[in-house]
Structures are given as structure tokens and as C-alpha cells.
Amino acid sequence: MAEVTAVSSASSARTKGRPNPLTRNLTAKIAAIPMVLTASVIFVGCTIWTVVYSFTSTRSIPRLKFVGFDQYERLWSTNRWLISIENLAIYGILSAIFSLVIGFVLAALLDQKIRFENTFRTILLYPFALSFIVTGLVWQWILNPDFGIQKVVRDLGWEGFVFNPLNNAETVIYGVLIAGLWQGTGLIMCLMLAGMRGIDEDIWNAARIDGIPKWKTYVFVIIPMMRAVFITTLVLIASGIIKVYDLVVAQTSGGPGIASEVPAKYVYDFMFGRTNLGQGFAASTMMLLSVLIVLIPWAYLEFGGKRRD
Amino acid sequence: MSSVSVRDISLNFGAIRVLQDLNLEVEEGEFLVLLGPSGCGKSTLLNCIAGLLDVSDGQIFIKGRNVTWQEPKDRGIGMVFQSYALYPQMSVEGNLSFGLRNQGMARDKVRERVDRAAKMLQIENLLARKPAQLSGGQRQRVAIGRALVRDAEVFLFDEPLSNLDAKLRSELRVEIKRLHQKLTNTMIYVTHDQIEALTLADRIAVMKGGVIQQLDVPHTIYNRPRNLYVAGFIGSPSMNFLDGEIVAQDGGLVFRLGSHEVPLQDYVADIDLRPAANAVFGVRPEHVEVFQGDADGSKPTFPAVVDLEEPMGADSLVWMTLEGQQLSARVEASRRFRRGDEVRVAFNLPMTSVFDRQTEDRM
Amino acid sequence: MTDAALDAPRGPKPRPALSRRNVFLYGTLLVVSVYYLLPLYVMIVTSLKGMPEIRLGNIFSPPVEVTFEPWVKAWSSACTGLNCDGLSRGFWNSVRILVPSVVMSIAIASVNGYALANWRFRGADLFFTILIFGAFIPYQVMIYPIVILLREVGLYTDLFGLVIVHTIFGMPILTLLFRNYFTTVPEDLFKAARVDGAGFWGIYFRIMLPMSLPIFVVAIILQVTGIWNDFLFGVVYTKPENYPMTVQLNNIVNSVQGVKEYNVNMAATLLTGLVPLVIYFVSGKLFVRGIAAGAVKG
Numbered sequence: 001m002a003e004v005t006a007v008s009s010a011s012s013a014r015t016k017g018r019p020n021p022l023t024r025n026l027t028a029k030i031a032a033i034p035m036v037l038t039a040s041v042i043f044v045g046c047t048i049w050t051v052v053y054s055f056t057s058t059r060s061i062p063r064l065k066f067v068g069f070d071q072y073e074r075l076w077s078t079n080r081w082l083i084s085i086e087n088l089a090i091y092g093i094l095s096a097i098f099s100l101v102i103g104f105v106l107a108a109l110l111d112q113k114i115r116f117e118n119t120f121r122t123i124l125l126y127p128f129a130l131s132f133i134v135t136g137l138v139w140q141w142i143l144n145p146d147f148g149i150q151k152v153v154r155d156l157g158w159e160g161f162v163f164n165p166l167n168n169a170e171t172v173i174y175g176v177l178i179a180g181l182w183q184g185t186g187l188i189m190c191l192m193l194a195g196m197r198g199i200d201e202d203i204w205n206a207a208r209i210d211g212i213p214k215w216k217t218y219v220f221v222i223i224p225m226m227r228a229v230f231i232t233t234l235v236l237i238a239s240g241i242i243k244v245y246d247l248v249v250a251q252t253s254g255g256p257g258i259a260s261e262v263p264a265k266y267v268y269d270f271m272f273g274r275t276n277l278g279q280g281f282a283a284s285t286m287m288l289l290s291v292l293i294v295l296i297p298w299a300y301l302e303f304g305g306k307r308r309d
Numbered sequence: 310m311s312s313v314s315v316r317d318i319s320l321n322f323g324a325i326r327v328l329q330d331l332n333l334e335v336e337e338g339e340f341l342v343l344l345g346p347s348g349c350g351k352s353t354l355l356n357c358i359a360g361l362l363d364v365s366d367g368q369i370f371i372k373g374r375n376v377t378w379q380e381p382k383d384r385g386i387g388m389v390f391q392s393y394a395l396y397p398q399m400s401v402e403g404n405l406s407f408g409l410r411n412q413g414m415a416r417d418k419v420r421e422r423v424d425r426a427a428k429m430l431q432i433e434n435l436l437a438r439k440p441a442q443l444s445g446g447q448r449q450r451v452a453i454g455r456a457l458v459r460d461a462e463v464f465l466f467d468e469p470l471s472n473l474d475a476k477l478r479s480e481l482r483v484e485i486k487r488l489h490q491k492l493t494n495t496m497i498y499v500t501h502d503q504i505e506a507l508t509l510a511d512r513i514a515v516m517k518g519g520v521i522q523q524l525d526v527p528h529t530i531y532n533r534p535r536n537l538y539v540a541g542f543i544g545s546p547s548m549n550f551l552d553g554e555i556v557a558q559d560g561g562l563v564f565r566l567g568s569h570e571v572p573l574q575d576y577v578a579d580i581d582l583r584p585a586a587n588a589v590f591g592v593r594p595e596h597v598e599v600f601q602g603d604a605d606g607s608k609p610t611f612p613a614v615v616d617l618e619e620p621m622g623a624d625s626l627v628w629m630t631l632e633g634q635q636l637s638a639r640v641e642a643s644r645r646f647r648r649g650d651e652v653r654v655a656f657n658l659p660m661t662s663v664f665d666r667q668t669e670d671r672m
Numbered sequence: 673m674t675d676a677a678l679d680a681p682r683g684p685k686p687r688p689a690l691s692r693r694n695v696f697l698y699g700t701l702l703v704v705s706v707y708y709l710l711p712l713y714v715m716i717v718t719s720l721k722g723m724p725e726i727r728l729g730n731i732f733s734p735p736v737e738v739t740f741e742p743w744v745k746a747w748s749s750a751c752t753g754l755n756c757d758g759l760s761r762g763f764w765n766s767v768r769i770l771v772p773s774v775v776m777s778i779a780i781a782s783v784n785g786y787a788l789a790n791w792r793f794r795g796a797d798l799f800f801t802i803l804i805f806g807a808f809i810p811y812q813v814m815i816y817p818i819v820i821l822l823r824e825v826g827l828y829t830d831l832f833g834l835v836i837v838h839t840i841f842g843m844p845i846l847t848l849l850f851r852n853y854f855t856t857v858p859e860d861l862f863k864a865a866r867v868d869g870a871g872f873w874g875i876y877f878r879i880m881l882p883m884s885l886p887i888f889v890v891a892i893i894l895q896v897t898g899i900w901n902d903f904l905f906g907v908v909y910t911k912p913e914n915y916p917m918t919v920q921l922n923n924i925v926n927s928v929q930g931v932k933e934y935n936v937n938m939a940a941t942l943l944t945g946l947v948p949l950v951i952y953f954v955s956g957k958l959f960v961r962g963i964a965a966g967a968v969k970g
Binding site: 025027028029031032033034036038039040041042043044045046047048049050051056062106109110112114118120121124125126127129130131132133134135137138139140141142144147151152155179182186190235240242243245246249250253263264267268271272277280281283284285287290291295299 | 679683697698701704707708709710711712714715726727730731732750755778780783784785786788791792793796799800802805806808809810811812813814815816817818820821839840843847871873897900901902903907908917918921922925926934937938941944945948950951952953956959960
Binding site for chain 1: 356359360361380381382383386387388390391392394396397398399407408411414455459552627
């Protein structure tokens with residue numbers, strides 16, 4: 001930073017002591033206009049707009065007629081919203097736990113200087129290249145009771161075998177979870193592996209000399225060292241979960257009935273299907289709120305910590 | 310009985326031969342330094358002794374036990390790493406005790422060992438801290454402590470000081486030497502820093518290309534380098550090499566440098582000196598005497614022209630041309646030389662080395 | 673073992689290929705790999721079967737009689753609720769969305785990243801922070817105001833409107849990617865170029881761009897897969913004849929009319945997944961680098 005100021009003071013000396021803060025780096029400022037517009041108009045402006053309009057009675061045309069928390073009261077008394085929230089909670093918690101655990105274990109297995117590491121990694125990560133739509137449709141087909149796993153097992157002789165998660169209101173969200181994990185754990189595995197590769201080889205050597213078994217080294221040394229990777233990954237998973245939309249649309253269309261609805265779908269349906277914008281705004285504001293609950297402590301930890309270094 | 314014995318060790322990574330038929334005997338209580346540039350195989354050799362690398366061939370004995378197939382923890386060694394490799398999420402106390410607790414050692418016994426090591430290294434007041442809260446020197450001390458608590462027979466150091474700044478390095482160097490005097494354990498120490506090697510070692514093994522070039526006490530390594538490589542690697546400023554030939558003259562041998570002849574009757578030879586068409590005369594700058602004006606006449610002198618003077622504080626280095634070849638000499642800082650000065654030089658013959666150009670060995 | 677007289681412990685420690693560790697390690701990885709590959713396999717075999725065979729057999733059995741009929745039908749004559757000209761329309765729509773979106777988003781984001789890394793100006797950090805946090809705001813919050821903005825400028829349901837949306841939402845991750853990369857370019861190189869009289873664009877085109885081709889490739893991979901796989905923006909900001917491939921695929925498979933043709937559905941699904949899959953398998957390590965750069969440093 002000191003050198004940057006030195007350069008700037010030199011250039012201002014050249015212009016005979018008339019520093020003009022506006023025209024300095026002018027080209028850079030012009031080049032950054034798209035970023036400035038995106039940040040201010042879209043990310044800040046549009047978000048505030050939606051939050052403000054969520055307190056109005058807007059139905060099909062946005063109108064600034066404030067009704068306080070009416071939209072929220074209606075939202076929280078709607079059965080479909082409550083189911084959406086419950087689904088999101090189940091899906092979110094389980095998917096966070098499973099993807100962290102599976103991702104870490106797979107990364108640890110791949111980290112054993114094994115042969116064909118690249119092949120295994122390619123296989124574990126390829127679902128991540130596929131869209132949620134494709135993922136949802138494939139798993140809808142595999143979990144199809146008349147043709148999929150249930151039928152195959154029944155054909156093998158277990159006549160009474162039942163595995164039909166997508167057509168049962170109680171279990172449908174777990175069916176979605178299976179598909180979601182299949183698509184996403186590869187990414188988590190890759191991030192964990194990158195974290196493990198970042199650890200000094202000598203830590204492992206020191207642990208070997210100390211005679212610490214491998215699993216103990218992972219639990220007591222490596223995992224604590226990877227705390228930052230875990231937290232970042234968790235934030236990533238969390239922000240992804242809240243956006244879950246296409247997977248449900250493709251795999252179950254929210255069914256059976258409304259058993260697998262999620263908040264993002266609620267927003268879309270009320271905004272564009274039922275033209276009840278006010279409900280959509282309130283629901284999306286709730287989504288924003290839940291992201292903030294995850295994000296703010298993380299940002300505090302991450303960036304508060306960095307400043308101290 | 311030797312403390313560590315390395316017999317015919319080879320190590321290949323695929324087609325690359327990192328170590329070749331290497332033998333090394335380290336005596337009980339000896340401080341041995343493995344010295345060489347990066348990539349010479351010195352750290353690899355240390356990792357083989359530690360058991361962190363599997364050898365391709367050969368055997369390793371520690372205290373008479375064949376440990377070739379044994380896990381690092383069973384070899385009776387402690388090791389200090391270049392990057393310290395402290396467990397960052399544990400306190401200093403945790404770092405020191407983790408291995409012992411893991412062996413199932415009783416709590417009070419662990420306590421006792423940790424306290425003893427902490428006292429020896431003067432880190433008692435740091436026990437509750439995390440590694441991130443320590444200075445580089447303190448971390449290094451903790452890393453040594455972790456090796457210390459293991460009550461190891463052999464200590465292995467892998468470039469332990471190279472991450473520290475120059476001042477701290479020289480301080481810790483002295484401390485490691487004191488520690489060795491106190492503990493009298495066998496220590497094997499890897500470094501690329503020749504000052505560290507010369508100051509610490511009982512014996513130095515100079516390595517290059519996976520082969521030990523010379524293994525001897527520092528004094529011999531410095532004064533009787535076995536080949537051109539060792540001669541050039543050790544010493545700063547480095548040794549002068551003058552090309553010429555060895556010829557028989559008047560019943561004795563002389564080193565012919567262009568039109569001049571350096572008589573070799575005072576030379577201390579390793580093997581029988583014989584005439585050679587291609588030879589190298591090696592002399593360290595401090596063994597070159599420079600005369601301005603008249604020489605005392607007691608020994609043969611040769612004419613040279615001064616190129617430049619390099620003051621180094623305590624003394625100066627004078628660069629000269631002798632028979633078209635570069636030559637440097639260490640002189641008192643008070644003496645003044647100018648470019649173009651004509652001087653005469655004399656060599657301290659018993660301290661010089663003559664090498665065969667073909668085999669590069671000292672004669 | 674410890675007898676020095678014996679020659680036995682010599683050379684490398686013998687490690688049997690079928691040790692318990694190896695059996696566990698490779699066994700686990702093999703089972704997991706099969707599980708991960710299964711859906712791809714099922715897609716392929718189903719898409720190559722005829723409907724009678726699907727009704728009789730099980731989804732894991734390879735096709736007895738290989739037929740490409742479902743692929744042809746999926747591409748050219750499968751029906752959504754509205755029309756029956758197959759996925760081809762969606763494919764070309766996706767291409768028409770993809771190309772300008774990728775070019776525009778990368779052009780803008782790379783210049784942004786460059787300005788942030790090398791031409792720091794007052795307020796830059798503030799906007800950058802907003803941009804990064806913006807990446808975490810659920811799209812649903814911003815969707816509707818953007819509809820209004822696009823409608824105002826007459827681009828709502830227009831493909832170019834969708835291109836703008838992709839550029840906007842690709843900006844946080846790409847800007848971060850480029851900024852992080854450009855900060856690793858030695859500061860001295862940048863200073864030397866300035867001393868030589870090069871300006872903002874001169875340095876960008878002559879020094880930064882040629883030095884950063886790998887990161888551009890990473891960005892392209894990231895954007896192509898991301899935009900191709902998008903569903904939400906496609907369905908919100910376009911009209912049915914402009915629907916991208918993912919939206920059309922969903923409409924074909926989940927259309928409630930007519931008899932379900934699972935083989936056609938799977939062929940259509942595979943077709944849609946083909947573009948990102950090919951990119952993934954061809955790009956290999958760069959793909960991993962892209963997602964890791966995007967995620968870890970975020």
C-alpha cells in the first residue's frame with residue numbers, strides 16, 4: 001500500500017499539485033461501471049425493493065400500499081409454506097451432515113496415495129457437471145416403483161419389497177435427498193481433498209514418528225487444521241440448499257400433493273403461477289433472512305479473523 | 310558399536326536413482342552433518358533413516374537393531390522438521406505430550422517428561438500457548454522438545470534452522486550445540502548451510518547426486534577436500550582454482566602455471582603425486598599472501614595485477630589476474646589496493662590442494 | 673526380526689497387494705464408484721431400449737435390441753405441452769443464450785477483476801464486498817424487480833434479457849476468480865509496464881490477457897456448465913418458444929399428456945446432460961480447478 005501511495009503522489013506532483021480524485025484512475029472507474037451497477041442496482045436495490053414490497057398488499061401489480069406484517073402472517077399460516085420450511089429443514093440438515101461426512105471420508109480415501117486417483121475423482125465428481133433437472137429426472141426414473149429399484153429387487157424374489165420414496169408423502173423428501181447427495185458430494189469431496197493437500201506433509205511425518213495411528217491423526221490433527229475448509233464448505237452447502245428449486249421441480253414437481261414443496265418453489269409459484277406477488281415477496285424475504293442467519297456469523301468469523309493476522 | 314549404521318542403501322523413485330549404494334556409520338554420541346545442495350539426497354537419506362521412506366535396497370541398523378522394516382515410531386528416533394510441523398490446534402503442552410499419551414503412558418509420567426524437556430529448552434512459560442502465538446525461534450524449540458520427550462536414542466534434524474533469519478539462526482545454532490553436549494545423544498543433522506555444518510559437526514558428510522563425496526571431521530573437509538566438488542562447495546569466499554600441469558623438475562615436482570613454476574616439495578599429498586598434463590591448483594584466499602613492493606625473499610613469489618578490491622569488514626578480498634587466471638586473496642582490511650597495481654603473491658603450500666582435472670580427485 | 677546377523681529385513685518392506693488396508697480402501701472406492709456411475713449407466717441403457725423391453729425387463733439390464741429411435745424422437749419430435757418438435761429447438765435456444773452470455777460475462781468480469789487487482793480506486797472494495805455477498809442472496813429475492821427492469825427496457829422474454837441476467841449473476845464468482853488470479857501476477861511487472869507508458873487497456877490486453885489464458889479457460893468451463901444447466905432464469909425470463917434446453921427437457925419429461933415414453937425421456941435427459949459432461953471429461957483438472965477456485969477462496 002505504501003508503494004501505491006508513492007506512485008500516486010508522484011503523479012500528482014507531475015500535475016503541479018492539483019490532485020483530482022475524480023479523474024485519477026478514470027479508465028478503471030469507467031471499466032468498473034458494470035460491477036458498480038450490479039452491486040448497487042441489482043444486489044442492493046432489488047433486494048431492498050423486494051423487502052419493501054413484502055410489506056404491501058401487492059397482488060398482481062406492485063403497489064405501495066403498506067399493510068404491515070399481513071403478508072407474513074398469512075405466509076406463516078399457510079400449510080404449504082409450513083411444509084416447505086419443514087422439508088427445507090430436513091433436507092438441509094441431513095444434506096449438510098451427509099455431504100460433509102461422505103465428502104470428508106471420500107477425500108481421506110483418495111488422499112492415501114492410491115492408484116487411479118484421477119479416475120476415481122472423475123467418477124465421483126461428474127454428477128456435479130449435470131444440472132439439477134437432469135439429476136432429478138434420472139433419479140425419478142431409478143426410484144420409479146414400477147420399473148426401478150423396487151421392481152428389480154422384487155424380481156429377484158423379495159415379493160414384498162417396498163422402496164417407493166417418491167410416492168409417499170412421508171418419505172418423498174428423502175428421495176430428493178438421495179438425488180441431491182449424488183449430485184453434490186463430489187464437489188464437497190474435491191474441496192476437502194484440496195484442503196488436505198494443503199496440509200504440510202511434515203505434519204504427517206511428525207505424527208508417524210510420534211506413532212499416532214492414521215485415523216487418530218485425521219480426527220485430532222487434520223480435522224482441526226481444516227476448520228476453515230469445513231466452515232467455508234458448510235456455508236456453501238447452506239447457501240445452495242436454500243436455493244433448491246430445480247431438483248424438486250424435475251424430480252417430484254412438489255408432489256405427491258404438496259409433500260415435497262420447498263420455499264424457492266413457493267416463491268416462484270406465487271409470483272408467476274398465481275400472481276400473488278405479495279406472498280412471493282414475503283416468502284423470498286424469509287429466504288433472505290435465513291441466508292443472513294448463516295452468513296453473518298460466518299463473515300464475522302472469516303473476515304474478523306483475517307484482519308487480526 | 311555404531312549408533313546408526315546405513316548399509317548399501319539405494320532408493321529409486323521410478324527410474325530416478327536418488328540414493329546409490331550408500332554406506333554410513335555414525336558413532337555413539339556423534340554429531341553428524343549431512344551437507345549438500347538441494348536435491349543431493351541428504352533429506353532423502355534422513356527420511357530413510359527415520360523410516361518415513363521405504364528404501365529400495367539395503368539395510369538400516371539403529372543401536373545394532375535392524376530397523377529396515379520398522380515403523381518410524383519403533384526406531385527410537387526423534388525428528389525435527391524444517392517447517393516445525395507442530396500440531397497447530399494443540400497447545401505447546403499438547404504438542405509435546407500427544408505422542409506419549411497415545412502410547413498409553415501414565416499421566417504423571419507424561420507430565421514429568423514434558424516438564425523436563427520444557428525446562429531444558431526454557432519453554433516452561435510457553436506450555437499453554439498455541440504454536441501460532443510463538444515466534445519462529447520458540448516454535449523451533451518446541452519442535453526440538455517434541456523429539457526430546459520421546460527419550461530417543463537418535464535425533465534427526467531436517468534443516469531445522471533454514472526458516473529463521475540470520476541472527477536467530479546463529480543463536481539457535483549455539484543452542485543446539487549446547488544441547489548436544491548436555492544430552493550426548495547421537496544426532497544427524499541435514500543442512501545446505503556450510504557454516505552450520507562446520508560449526509556443529511563432529512563429522513561432515515558432503516553429498517552430491519545421492520553419493521557421499523567425503524566424510525570426515527570439519528578441519529579435514531576444509532583443508533584436505535577429497536575432490537574438486539567438495540573443495541568448491543566448502544568455504545566462503547570460495548577456493549581459487551588455477552589450471553596448469555604437474556611436471557618433474559630437478560628431482561622434485563612443480564606445478565607449472567604458464568611461465569611460472571610453483572615448487573611442490575611442501576605439499577601434503579593424499580596419494581603419490583605424479584606428473585599430470587591437466588591439473589588444477591586449488592588455494593583458499595586466506596592462504597594467498599600479497600606483497601606490495603619487495604617480498605621477503607624466503608619463498609617463491611609470482612607477479613599479479615590487481616583487478617578490484619572487495620572490503621568485507623574484518624578483512625578485504627583482493628581480486629587479481631595471474632597468468633591470465635583469476636585469483637583472490639584475503640588481506641588485512643587496512644591495506645589499500647588500486648586497479649592496475651602490480652603485486653607479487655605467494656602460496657601457503659601445505660594448505661593447498663592439487664586436483665587431477667580428469668578424475669577431479671585430490672592428489 | 674531384530675537379529676543383525678540375519679539378512680532378512682533388507683530393502684523395501686514387503687507389502688502384499690491384497691493387504692486388509694488395500695482391500696478396504698479399493699473395495700470402498702469401487703462400491704462408491706459403482707453407485708455414482710449407476711444413474712449414467714441406467715440413462716444410457718434405458719435410452720437404447722424399446723418401450724416393450726422396458727415394460728418387461730429391469731432398468732439395469734443392458735438392451736437386448738439396441739435402438740436409436742428414442743434418441744431421434746427426443747431430438748426431433750418429442751412433445752412438450754405446446755409443441756412437438758423435440759429438444760432440438762431447446763438446444764439451439766441454449767446455444768443462442770450460451771455464447772453471448774459466456775463472452776459478455778467473462779469480458780466484463782475479467783476487466784472488473786483486473787481493475788480491482790491492479791487499479792484500486794476509492795470505493796472499489798465496498799462494491800466488491802457487496803458483489804461477493806450478493807452471490808449468497810437467494811435469486812428469488814431479486815427475480816421480480818429484475819422482471820420489472822427488463823420490461824422497462826423492453827427486453828423481458830427476449831433472449832438478450834436472459835444474457836444480461838446471466839452476466840449479472842455470473843459476475844461475483846468470475847470477478848473473484850479473475851481478481852484472485854491477477855493479484856498473483858507480480859506487482860513489479862505491472863509497475864514496469866506503467867513506467868514504460870502502458871495505460872489501463874494497454875496493460876490489460878498486452879500483459880494480463882496473454883498471461884492469464886488458463887484462468888480464462890477455467891472461467892469458460894465454469895460459465896458454460898453453469899449457464900447450460902440453468903433452469904430458473906430460463907423459465908422466468910424467456911417465453912416458451914425461447915425456452916432453453918433444461919426447461920424444455922423438464923416440460924417433455926414431466927408433461928402429463930399421453931403415454932410416458934421412458935426411453936425417449938432418458939434419451940432427452942442424456943442429450944441435455946451431454947454438453948456439460950463432454951466439457952467435464954475433456955477439461956479434467958481445469959474443471960476441478962474452476963470449482964475449487966470458485967468455492968474455497970470465496
